[in-house]
Amino acid sequence: MVQGDPSARFSINHPLGQEKRPVVVAGPCSAESREQVLHTAKSLAEGGRVQFFRAGLWKPRTRPNSFEGLGEQALPWLMEAEATTGLRAITEVATPEHVEKVLNAGMSAVWIGARTTVSPFAVQAIAEALEGTDLLVMVKNPMHADLKLWIGALERVASCTRGQVCGLHRGFSSYGSSEFRNAPMWEIPIALRSEMPEVPLFCDPSHISGKAEHLQDVAQRAMNLGMEGLMIESHPSPAQALSDAEQQITPDALDRLLAQLDVPVQHVVNDDAQESLDALRLQIDSVDEQLLHMLDKRMTLAREIGALKHRNKWSLLSVARWRDIVKSRLDWASQMGLNHDFLSKILASVHEESIRVQGDEADKERSKQA
Numbered sequence: 001m002v003q004g005d006p007s008a009r010f011s012i013n014h015p016l017g018q019e020k021r022p023v024v025v026a027g028p029c030s031a032e033s034r035e036q037v038l039h040t041a042k043s044l045a046e047g048g049r050v051q052f053f054r055a056g057l058w059k060p061r062t063r064p065n066s067f068e069g070l071g072e073q074a075l076p077w078l079m080e081a082e083a084t085t086g087l088r089a090i091t092e093v094a095t096p097e098h099v100e101k102v103l104n105a106g107m108s109a110v111w112i113g114a115r116t117t118v119s120p121f122a123v124q125a126i127a128e129a130l131e132g133t134d135l136l137v138m139v140k141n142p143m144h145a146d147l148k149l150w151i152g153a154l155e156r157v158a159s160c161t162r163g164q165v166c167g168l169h170r171g172f173s174s175y176g177s178s179e180f181r182n183a184p185m186w187e188i189p190i191a192l193r194s195e196m197p198e199v200p201l202f203c204d205p206s207h208i209s210g211k212a213e214h215l216q217d218v219a220q221r222a223m224n225l226g227m228e229g230l231m232i233e234s235h236p237s238p239a240q241a242l243s244d245a246e247q248q249i250t251p252d253a254l255d256r257l258l259a260q261l262d263v264p265v266q267h268v269v270n271d272d273a274q275e276s277l278d279a280l281r282l283q284i285d286s287v288d289e290q291l292l293h294m295l296d297k298r299m300t301l302a303r304e305i306g307a308l309k310h311r312n313k314w315s316l317l318s319v320a321r322w323r324d325i326v327k328s329r330l331d332w333a334s335q336m337g338l339n340h341d342f343l344s345k346i347l348a349s350v351h352e353e354s355i356r357v358q359g360d361e362a363d364k365e366r367s368k369q370a
């Protein structure tokens with residue numbers, strides 16, 4: 001049920017917009033015990049840099065039989081943490097029943113997870129359960145890089161809740177191995193900012209990184225792009241965490257990370273054309289970065305092929321294979337509307353480099369045997 005003017009729900013004059021950057025949401029991936037919840041919230045509050053306390057109650061796990069969260073029984077612990085520390089409690093809701101339980105407990109903020117945002121039916125059901133409330137809702141990006149789906153979810157929620165609605169960038173699942181658990185694809189949140197400049201944007205470096213060591217860089221990047229807030233998982237003893245152990249950091253480590261952030265003063269751009277140009281340039285930077293990663297992946301495969309060919313005493317150059325490659329790639333390119341001559345040149349360079357890299361690898365194999 002869509003009613004009223006959704007853009008009215010993204011009021012930029014909301015108190016969140018006036019707080020100092022970054023607004024920080026921190027806490028464990030999952031609530032594990034009353035002691036863990038209260039102890040973590042207390043340590044985070046003592047650091048003085050955190051405003052929201054997060055903990056997952058209903059955990060969407062990829063495989064069954066992993067820890068699926070403590071559910072409703074842990075709700076009072078989050079409310080107790082809020083009452084004793086002053087940090088605002090927030091948790092993930094994935095169904096209307098979760099919303100009802102959270103509302104009954106008196107919680108004032110929730111987030112919608114990436115696995116839920118992919119389903120307009122699920123988002124609509126949650127949005128309707130939030131009807132008429134003034135909860136703050138953070139909407140994570142969907143698992144895959146579909147900007148429209150993310151925007152649609154924000155609109156569905158905004159048309160129901162009277163509270164602040166924020167975007168929460170947690171990266172996108174990508175095919176193949178990558179240094180990130182979820183590829184940041186910064187061009188997507190940048191495009192969201194261009195399309196919905198009134199929506200405060202949070203970044204979740206924990207689920208992007210998947211490992212504690214990338215958190216600082218990802219958080220810094222989010223600050224450089226002018227995002228309003230961060231959500232970072234923090235656990236008193238990360239190695240013992242029941243979910244997402246590798247990416248969690250202690251409240252002390254989180255405090256150091258936040259202290260080291262260089263937070264640029266957000267410049268106010270009054271010139272629409274300049275703002276569009278900046279946004280497009282940032283998207284180009286991110287796409288180029290991904291292009292380089294893909295080229296690197298391709299050369300790694302070429303190296304493996306080089307070693308395999310050497311072991312089997314096959315020749316490096318296979319003319320028939322190369323002809324097939326050129327033909328299929330040029331067909332794809334013409335379907336995409338890419339210029340034929342431009343792509344022919346790129347393919348020729350890529351091929352030349354692949355053969356060189358394969359040759360290098362074969363030489364290495366040879367010298368190992370010598």
Ligand code: PEP
Pocket residue numbers: 029056060112113114115140170207
């Ligand atoms: C989480 O925040 O713990 C979580 C499950 O996140 P996501 O929906 O981004 O995977």
Ligand code: MN
Pocket residue numbers: 029030233243244
């Ligand atoms: Mn998690």
